[in-house]
Amino acid sequence: MVGQESLWFGMIEMGVLSGCRLGGFALALFLLVGGGTACARGAPDSFADLANQLLPTVVNISTSETLKAGPDGALPQLPPGSPLEDLFKDFQQKDKARPHHIAALGSGFIIDPSGLIVTDNHVIDGADAISITLNDGTVLPATLVGHDDKTDLALLRVHPKAPLPSAHFGDSDHARIGDWVIAIGNPFGLGSSVTAGIVSARNRDIAAGPYDEFIQTDAPINQGNSGGPLFDMDGNVVGVATAIFSPSGGSVGVGFAIPSNLAREVISQLREYGQARRGWIGVRIQEVTEEIAESLGLPSQEGALVAEVTPNSPAAKAGVEDGDLITEFDGKSITDSRVLPRVVADTPIGKTVGLEILRKGRKQDLQITIAKLEDVSAPAGAANSAPSAPQKLLSKYSQLGFALAPLGRDQRAKFKLGADIQGVVITDVDPDSPAGEKDFHPGDVIVQVQNEAVQTPEDVSRLVDADAKAGRKAVLLLINRDGQLAYVALPLGGAE
DSSP, X not given: OOOSSOOOEEEETTEEEEEOSBSSOOOOOOOOOOOOBOOOOOOOSOSHHHHHHHGGGEEEEEEEEEEOOOOTTOSOOOOTTOTTHHHHHHHHHHHHHSOEEEEEEEEEEEEETTTEEEEEHHHHTTOSEEEEEXXXXXXXXXXXXXEETTTXXXXXEOOOSSOOOOOEEXXXXXXXXXXEEEEEEOGGGOOOEEEEEEEEEEEEOOSSSTTXXXXXXXXXXXXXXXXXXXXXXXXXXXXXXEEEEOSSSSOOSOEEEEEXXXXXXXXXXXXXXXXXXXXXXXXXXXXXXXXXXXXXXXXXXXXXXXXXXXXXXXXXXXXXOTXXXXXXXXXXXXXXXTHHHHHHHHSOTTOEEEEEEXXXXXXXXXXXXXXXXXXXXXXXXXXXXXXXXXXXXXXXXXXXXXXXXXXXXXXXXXXXXXXXXXSEEEEEEOTTSHHHHTTOOTTOEEEEETTEEOOSHHHHHHHHHHHHHTTOSEEEEEEEETTEEEEEEEEOTTOO
């Protein structure tokens, strides 16, 4: 919904991550169309020439939204018989009948002389009308070509009388930490403004979505900058302003932009289809922690651990199993669990690619055919990434402060567990025990111990004790919590 600016907020360390536009959520991914390679160079004596060249490619975006009147009870409730009761009722009826109009402002940039403009989805989300103000003051109505909420991108079209100056996209992989960049946008609705800074960091994951790979910059970015471009010193777009880290809502020198190489395919698909078309293989994955790596005997924490395979999915048909470690996809090394969702999403639908996995210590090569990610069958974040596993995990069986029971009728009813769920249920957790400290809860179901299915508490005890006696420092459990599977590594340091 387009609203008076408070944007998207998410707690990050001691501050607040807020969106950078004036009127709605913020998170954005970035687009691209043109060409050019980012070249590192020293700071010029002045940014004036470059700014003068680029300002005509950046636009201000205004939106309006009509909201229905609020429900009864929006006004203060007065005690029966109050002399003001009739007055308030009369005012409330008039207020209900009156539509509310909300305006918002943001930024965008032209990517095609015919009038294609890129911005953030949150800038135009819910808008009834969108207008574009060019750098020369010309105001044009805009229509929505397509949008993608997963990357917070939107593509607009205007119909100018003459070709417009357009921006070109560079190769964001060549944007190095320390390179100079300039941001142009519409902060606080003031109109086109230019700020300068450097690339502070790359590949930032700010928990905005499954495809996070943000460029961090200290170029001042504020509310209203959302959708505006981040340029390199060659005048190529290397990012789209999307969010800021700020306790106050203003710039503190920590801004985020989406790299052009991540958004190129999204924008071209919005242009062609009006929506993003992403690849899907049907696995839930999770990070390989140090404890999980130790429990599996892995030499490093690289790879993406498969927590669950969707039935009849490309992964299931290819022979992928729960507990497999994906180490390579289509010739690309999967260094961690964040890499796989991105490379799968960018793979053409229908393409058959190679998949390298590690299963019980042995490498295997599989062939997998990419399907299309459908929102209905694969909700956001569920296509290639794991459900949120317990942040903290357990340690040994009996001494660790939790009680187990087989999954009988009573336990299933007590914890509302379906008949399809198999394993051993945790019935009680001592909050002062290691289990309590590691955030396990009654109702969690242990499905596997060290990749072996368990049906009784004795199965769990036997397998955990065997790993402890073998000198393992951790044991791997597959946990079912609220229907979501996730692997949990349990430290065995205190085992007898």
